[in-house]
Amino acid sequence: MKTIIKNGTIVNADNEQIADILIENDKISKIGDCSNIEVDKTIDASGKFVIPGGIDPHVHMHLPTPAGYSSDDFESGSKAALFGGTTTIIDFVTPEKGQSLVEAYKLRVSEAQNAHINVKFHVSPIEWLENTAAEMEELVIKYGVTSFKIYLAYKGAVGLNDDVIIKVLETAKKLGVLVTAHCENDEIINILRKKFISEGKTSPKYHALSRPAEAEVDAIRRLILFARYIETPVYIVHVSTKNGVEMIKKAQSKGLPVYAETCPHYLLLEESVYEGDFEKTGKYVLSPPLRLKKDNEALWNAISDGTVQTVGTDHCPFNLKGQKDKGINDFTKIPNGAGGIEHRMELLYTYGVEKGLISMQKIVEITSSNAAGIFRLNNKGAIKEGFDADIVIWNPQSSKTISLDNQHQNCDSNIYEGFKTKGKAETVILNGEIIIDS
Ligand code: URP
Ligand code: ZN
Ligand code: ZN
Numbered sequence: 297m298k299t300i301i302k303n304g305t306i307v308n309a310d311n312e313q314i315a316d317i318l319i320e321n322d323k324i325s326k327i328g329d330c331s332n333i334e335v336d337k338t339i340d341a342s343g344k345f346v347i348p349g350g351i352d353p354h355v356h357m358h359l360p361t362p363a364g365y366s367s368d369d370f371e372s373g374s375k376a377a378l379f380g381g382t383t384t385i386i387d388f389v390t391p392e393k394g395q396s397l398v399e400a401y402k403l404r405v406s407e408a409q410n411a412h413i414n415v416k417f418h419v420s421p422i423e424w425l426e427n428t429a430a431e432m433e434e435l436v437i438k439y440g441v442t443s444f445k446i447y448l449a450y451k452g453a454v455g456l457n458d459d460v461i462i463k464v465l466e467t468a469k470k471l472g473v474l475v476t477a478h479c480e481n482d483e484i485i486n487i488l489r490k491k492f493i494s495e496g497k498t499s500p501k502y503h504a505l506s507r508p509a510e511a512e513v514d515a516i517r518r519l520i521l522f523a524r525y526i527e528t529p530v531y532i533v534h535v536s537t538k539n540g541v542e543m544i545k546k547a548q549s550k551g552l553p554v555y556a557e558t559c560p561h562y563l564l565l566e567e568s569v570y571e572g573d574f575e576k577t578g579k580y581v582l583s584p585p586l587r588l589k590k591d592n593e594a595l596w597n598a599i600s601d602g603t604v605q606t607v608g609t610d611h612c613p614f615n616l617k618g619q620k621d622k623g624i625n626d627f628t629k630i631p632n633g634a635g636g637i638e639h640r641m642e643l644l645y646t647y648g649v650e651k652g653l654i655s656m657q658k659i660v661e662i663t664s665s666n667a668a669g670i671f672r673l674n675n676k677g678a679i680k681e682g683f684d685a686d687i688v689i690w691n692p693q694s695s696k697t698i699s700l701d702n703q704h705q706n707c708d709s710n711i712y713e714g715f716k717t718k719g720k721a722e723t724v725i726l727n728g729e730i731i732i733d734s
Pocket of ligand 3: 355
């Protein structure tokens with residue numbers, strides 16, 4: 297099968313040009329004049345951007361919680377991803393206590409069989425057992441895992457104490473792979489959770505107040521300290537605070553390999569959304585919580601100056617009815633998370649590019665190229681000869697208002713409902729095949 301994309305503006309993280317792209321089977325085989333080549337299909341991309349398929353390095357499809365699974369499984373969540381221009385996701389393997397990491401990995405791979413896109417995994421050691429180091433090695437060598445994930449919060453469930461964090465970092469260093477981390481100080485959060493519940497302060501607002509900015513900043517500081525002395529790189533997921541960004545920037549300026557990710561909700565939503573009835577506020581219960589305008593602004597600046605390398609979505613939707621409302625009288629029982637995978641590019645385009653905060657090249661960098669580099673997704677993250685034909689044709693003229701009626705995620709609510717957006721992933725090509733042509 298041969299396809300040509302003609303007349304589009306090809307945007308990579310480091311260059312931009314108007315040229316034809318020839319796709320043969322699942323690869324980009326030529327960039328340049330393709331006028332004399334006979335093909336099966338020609339797509340005219342005049343006036344549109346042609347960008348590498350999005351890579352979302354942080355999603356939780358089919359995540360088990362006491363309130364049931366996150367409402368998108370790999371099938372529905374990956375469909376939503378495609379509509380948003382994302383062709384690769386990196387989800388998580390989280391074992392049960394006592395379960396082998398390798399067994400948990402194989403099980404998770406089987407759960408993802410119905411995904412419509414490319415799927416990779418970060419693997420989370422949640423305790424240190426006799427076999428953990430050997431299993432980490434097996435995952436890297438035999439299964440191609442390039443990253444592990446640790447939680448500094450959620451102790452008692454998946455969170456790790458310092459001695460285990462150090463063992464994971466040391467083992468990852470030996471294996472030459474990256475450790476990603478959820479950074480929040482669990483002890484502070486628990487003090488505040490207990491206090492608020494005992495005072496009858498049970499609404500979603502107290503979810504946010506129980507996870508203050510200092511909790512994130514303290515955990516980032518501690519992780520960077522370990523990384524500095526162990527001399528191994530770390531990747532901090534879903535950074536939400538100005539002070540967290542400043543700490544990361546300082547470490548980077550000293551030459552420490554600290555990578556940072558943020559999410560659209562930390563760029564666009566504020567803490568004030570937690571005021572009001574549960575019906576309105578329950579959907580915003582996610583961790584870390586939404587912050588202040590100054591934090592939104594600091595994160596946009598951190599994207600611009602390169603302190604933050606990636607924007608993931610932390611896609612993890614739960615229905616308001618039947619899931620989030622399990623915590624209507626106790627915020628500690630509300631499952632944490634929200635969806636957003638299909639909105640990542642359109643939100644960054646509308647509120648980043650259209651507002652003059654970032655360029656289209658920057659969008660490519662933070663939604664695709666940097667993740668491909670950091671997580672070693674070979675042949676992804678750029679429109680280049682020999683690379684995988686995961687391609688999005690972006691129509692900058694399209695516009696809409698996000699609503700429950702036009703969303704693709706499987707959820708009865710949407711944290712971006714009412715947001716006006718410009719731009720659309722009009723055509724999405726996955727491994728050389730046109731999957732969306734709208
Ligand atoms: O609230 C969130 N983010 N839920 C998903 C799990 C996590 O902490 O990333
Ligand atoms: Zn997290
Ligand atoms: Zn997450």
